[in-house]
Amino acid sequence: MPLSKKYAHDRQCVLYPGDCFKLIKSIPDESIDLTISSPPYCMGKEYETSTNYEDFINLHEKLIPELLRITKPGGSICWQVGFHVASSVVTPLDYLVYSTFGKCEGLYLRNRIIWTFGHGLHCQKRFSGRHETVLWFTKGKDFDFNLDDVRVPQKYPGKRSYKGSNKGRPSGNPKGKNPGDVWEIPAVNARHSEKTGHPCQFPHAIVQSIRCPCPRGQ
Template identity: 55%
Template sequence: MNTINHQDCLSGMNTMKAESVDLIITSPPYNIGKSYEKRTSLDAYLAWQREIIKACSRVLKTGGSIAYQVGNYVDNGKVYPLDCMLFAFFLENKLIPRNRIVWHFEHGLHCTKRLSGRHETVLWFTKSEDYTFNIDPIRVPQKYPGKKHYKGDKKGELSGHPMGKNPGDVWQISNVKNNHPEKTDHPCQFPLDIVRPLIKALSNPDDLVLDPFMGSGTVAVAAAQLNRNYMGFELCHEYIEIANRRMGKEVFGFSEQLTMF
């Protein structure tokens, strides 16, 4: 535990014990030709992802969750939403769909022949009907915090939860671009503000969080900050070095302010 392994995630997960992980959070490559991936045919990519999801299901505990953050595969102007294309693979492994979280951001590529993409998604599945879900740590402020019931048995009492409301399934969070304070040399990292609420809600302190595609170490950083254990796999040694530097700086400093949760 608490290591990032310089290893292919599929071979790495196949050596792990079954049902050994409490939570899986990851953002796999989208097969769009980034520096950390080799572009293949869409069919080959989907077959590979099918094996990854199967391996994730095997190592996930019965009461565990998987949060799979994906965007679009784009091929010569044709856009394929990966959450839709991967959904059936989770169902094949008898994983239970809980939410399709829409991550909305304001900045990105400006398209000329279609509408500019301004969202990606997080697919949340559980392995059983009995699973960890802590809503209180991720509540957001009520729109009308002083609103009260005006009739009935609860007349005069606050109508909303005093700790805040359920954040819903649309999250507006800045993506990590250019001058973002979390930006590293990784070309496509996802923000701590996506990962932290998932860890808070879907795991407990001392649980083990796995990221099969660790990249710049966002999941490891968030897990350590929130008193969870972590492990992950990453093929690029340069990214492991970036993740380790972030651990030293961000875990022991923990100075960032959450923008939403």
């Protein structure tokens, strides 16, 4: 059944379990404002069938034409990835994603966001990994970016200008500051309040932080 037959506009969230390659073909052309995903890293985890990054590349080459097809002009694609590790050799997956997505005409990288977290596996023969990345692409050069939706408190909220025409006025935006492209967000561990049964779950705050490319009201 096409997704359009199941979708209800009055629902806050609709889940479609299944193979994304099959589901995406049911989505109409240029109908999606924002896609956020964290794909499998092809490291042989319990929900994966591959252990090599060549398969990671092949899967993305297969998926990207469909992603472009369903994305509205000015829409966004946000891809959260980490590292492929095999025999202590590390491959940065954001490099592979950029190499693949970068071949697509009309797709532009807007940010490479660093997501850092304070805990995780402890490595013995290399520095422990404490960050992953989010690549934000837009389809076309005209796009939405609602900064006010994601502002964070100013470092010095009461600071005021001491000279010039703005003397005595707040030196920073009273609504808060741009959060920048390095985000410190705790990972979802076994005791995290958001924890479900998924072995590699990422936090809601990641999605909340990158919702600004989506037009208001969507």
